[in-house]
Amino acid sequence: MNSSVAHITTTEVADVLPPDFSLLGQSAAIRAVRAQIARLAESSVPVVIYGESGAGKELAARDIHALSARANAPFVPVNCGAIPENLMESEFFGVRRGAFTGAVEDRSGFFQAAHGGTLFLDEVAELPVAMQVKLLRVIQEGKVRKLGGAREDVIDVRILCATHRNLAQEVRQNHFRQDLYYRLNVIELHLPPLRDRREDIPLLCEALLLKQESLTKCSTISSAALTILMAHDYPGNVRELQNILERASAFASDGVIDVDDLIFGPGTWLGISSASVDSVTATAASAKTNKAETLPEKVKAFERELIVQALRKNRFRQTRTASILGISLRQLRYRMQRLNIHDLD
């Protein structure tokens, strides 16, 4: 075990964090993004924010809103991929009382809710084409009419969008309407993946641990662990780093996150092929749903249950758990990997 600790003090973090921004990082790439956000906050032009999942697109949108003159009006985030198609119109535009059975009172849609503020269309590429047509009309006219209503209400909304897809390519493939694309994609903001700005990782670790400090008492990382964290590729970007740190602080025995406390997502464990990870995951899933059929499956499910219980009872202290279970720490860790025990809540 390496007990030397990487030191970044709270004051240093406060020094490098511009007070108005929640998008952290010291890399040239992130500084450029922040400078662009500050400029974009001065106007109401539509922006499409591009970047991989977990790269900070929503945070960037919130920063644009918070720094703009609209800051005191609502920021309304909408996950376009999560709304059932048959509810989209009423969710976006609202419903007039009596428009259909169950509509017992007038209800505002997202546009009205965001009046004076910002409407954030997350995963905008997932909008069905029929809905794209209706959205374009509302944006062009600056007015919405509730479903079943007659009156048109003027709305003043700034539209920010985000997507992990290439919207221009979606247009070429006829998945996204060109007219709406031109309307929304006036300015592009690109958030670089975390692996392209690794120098931000130490600061992000410190800030993310401070943020979750109320949950755990763990706020330091050994330099060996930090080295590993800086070498990882983060397909899930900052969100993934956040999850790794949350798990690690649950496992860290002495308030210091060390190499052994780092558990990367399935498929990235050293020495485990993706095929065996799949079978482990499948086993864990069947154990969870109590569908274990064969004797080996049942034994595995039972073993998993016992280990999870023991870990919980011992507040995730692995050394203690191992000795109580009568196995070595190494055996415990091996079993945890094999049984896919890493997501305990």
Ligand SMILES: Nc1ncnc2c1ncn2[C@@H]1O[C@H](COP(=O)(O)OP(=O)(O)O)[C@@H](O)[C@H]1O
């Ligand atoms: N630069 C950053 N500084 C601090 N936290 C960040 C940063 N980028 C992302 N996060 C955090 O990571 C998580 C994922 O960010 P989010 O904006 O939701 O990503 P996306 O919308 O691109 O999927 C959030 O909890 C967010 O607060």
Ligand SMILES: [Mg+2]
């Ligand atoms: Mg998001």
